[in-house]
Amino acid sequence: MDFTDTPAEAAFRADLRDWLASALPEGSATRRPAVGRWDESESRIWSKKLYDAGYVGITWPREYGGGGHPHEFQGIYLEESARAGAPDHIGGIGLGMAGPTIIAWGSDEQKKRYLTPLLSGEEVWCQGFSEPGSGSDMGAAKTRAVLDGDEWVVNGQKVWSSWAHIADWCILVVRTDPDAEKHRGLSFLLVDMHTPGVEVRPLRQITGDPEFNEIFFTDVRVPRESMLGQPGEGWNVAMTTLLHERGTLGFALTAGLEKAVNRLIQIAMEAGPDGSRPADDPVVRDEIAQFWIDLQGLRFTNYRSLTTLQKTGVPGPEGSMAKLHWSETNQRLTSFAQNLLGLTAQLDADGAVWDGFWTYNQLRSRGNTIEAGTSEILRNIIAERVVGLPRSR
């Protein structure tokens, strides 16, 4: 057991810090972020810079443009880039979901075709799993794909698809065999979002931001070979995707929470609306210490899961709780911060505290316990797959 960096890790961290310091605009670490996220063009430019410097796909195989590094390096990257205030790579869905699934299930040709432009940010991916009638119950998907000659013809509707409005490709779960038992009738397609018949309609969230979308498919023709796995294997392929979505997320979430805790400490030290300093209130002190403890608990749980991943190739079971505990902690933290601001938290633009950062993030946090598996589904998964209770449905 040793929590200090190995010489190789320390060197990687030092190089990364130097690079971030030179590549990021001045003051990024202390910049008080505006409402929402970095805009698309900033994000694209940053993604290319990251790729050119070798900081995208750090753990992916070298032959497809990855770095071939151990998983600890990815953890270091996420910690340091969050501390430096760097924006995210534009291809979050591709890096976290599509890419690992293509690596696990794709043919050599598919890996050669898709992985490098995904890493460089030239091609952005989105995912089409949820439908209006099937959110958590993905096995009930109704979007149909019917083989016509050498093409699948896709008809249906998907929803909650982040980045679909700028995506070039979509990992799409479709029903190819309506007569099979529900999970066995699914297949997993790679769909070019520029194909005729694909229509994207942005959905506004409670924050006011259009972050995710509905996608409508009307007689969309997809080449027969643009499939991962065989027809009928879609459920198993999608499970790989979700494992990666939940398994590799922990470090990014913890890094974000570290920023939030530090900012909470900052506002607690400043005078609030009534002139008093929240940091002098013993109840506030107790809560802030608890947030810090939750952050450390998540951080070291991630480290444990990562060590297991590095040793066995599979993340440890304790990783399954990271998103569950993070999302609920983030909700408590953002609500707590917002409460410190009183009625001024209603302001969300000019003159608002940090341009409305806390108000935005408090509202955004309500999605945290819904997206990427609701807390109810995650508790089912822990109870059934980790503790070993019988299935509830």
Added chain:
Amino acid sequence: MDFAFSSDQELLRAAAREYLADRCPNERMVALAESEAGTDPADWKALAEMGWLDPELGLLEHAVLAEETGSALLPTPWWSTVALTWPLLDDDLRGAIAAGERSTTLAWAETGGPGTIAQAAANSTVTASGGSLTGTKVTVPDLTSVTDVIVVADGGLYAVDVAAHPETVVGRSTIDKTRRLGELHLDGTPARKLEAPLEALGDVRRRAIALAACEATGVGQRALDIAGAYTKERQQFGRIIGTYQGVSHRVANTYVAVQLSRSLAYWASWAVSAGDAQADLSVAAAKATAGENSVFACEEAIQVHGGIGFTYEHVLHRYYKRAQWINGFEGPGRQHRAAIADRLLGPAA
């Protein structure tokens, strides 16, 4: 970065599990807990033979053993000896402990005086005079089952051979019958001054908290295991109760609580053993979390058992009482969070 125990440490864990399952099943632990002595001297010899009392074991080895012995509620003074006195012992005591001949605990608390080890160094009223001690110590862990007590006195640390002076020992009825508390009444009782200075109590306290957190993790894990096993089998309304989300989600929450406790307990054990700059923060985080979360785990386990979990006959209350013991040891979570807040926010105005 490597957040795993070494293969030797994992072997030690496997051996401990095997021994505890074999020699300390719940039935025997319960029988000992309900006995007058509360402990079986043969166990102490067995621990010595297995090397659990060897002077060369480090804090990480102790962390492994604390988690496993907590899981079994092993009724011996192992935790008191290792967690409360280890850095204070001289070579004579260490040798006799390793041979399974002696066992130790720490007496720090006084009525109306110091309640925690942190307060004890500067506030003890037990006085030393010509090789003897006078005064009273309270809530001394395992006092009735050890041979020697390290006493925090005004001006230094002393060893008292209570096996030779049983008149000083008064056992108190304690809800956790596997780790009983006692009162030490010293009245010109012969005592030997130790070389370790009072400042060594800082190190004792950090180790004790880290090992209490590991033990609490073992307690919480066992409560989770018991709850999991029961909710997999028990049927009501024609269904296994673990299929009701009102039940299974409590079990899932317990899993989360135990994992957080474990991560922080391991972190604290490593940080203290490595002398890391964050050692004090890590023990505060581990104490606040492991204490409260092991209590939570036991309460959830009792709830999903229904009425049987509330009986004296069921084993759960014994884990619950140990969790409460640990939670009360060295101050509640709130005090540890206050210490963390002082570091993060500076002092309050």
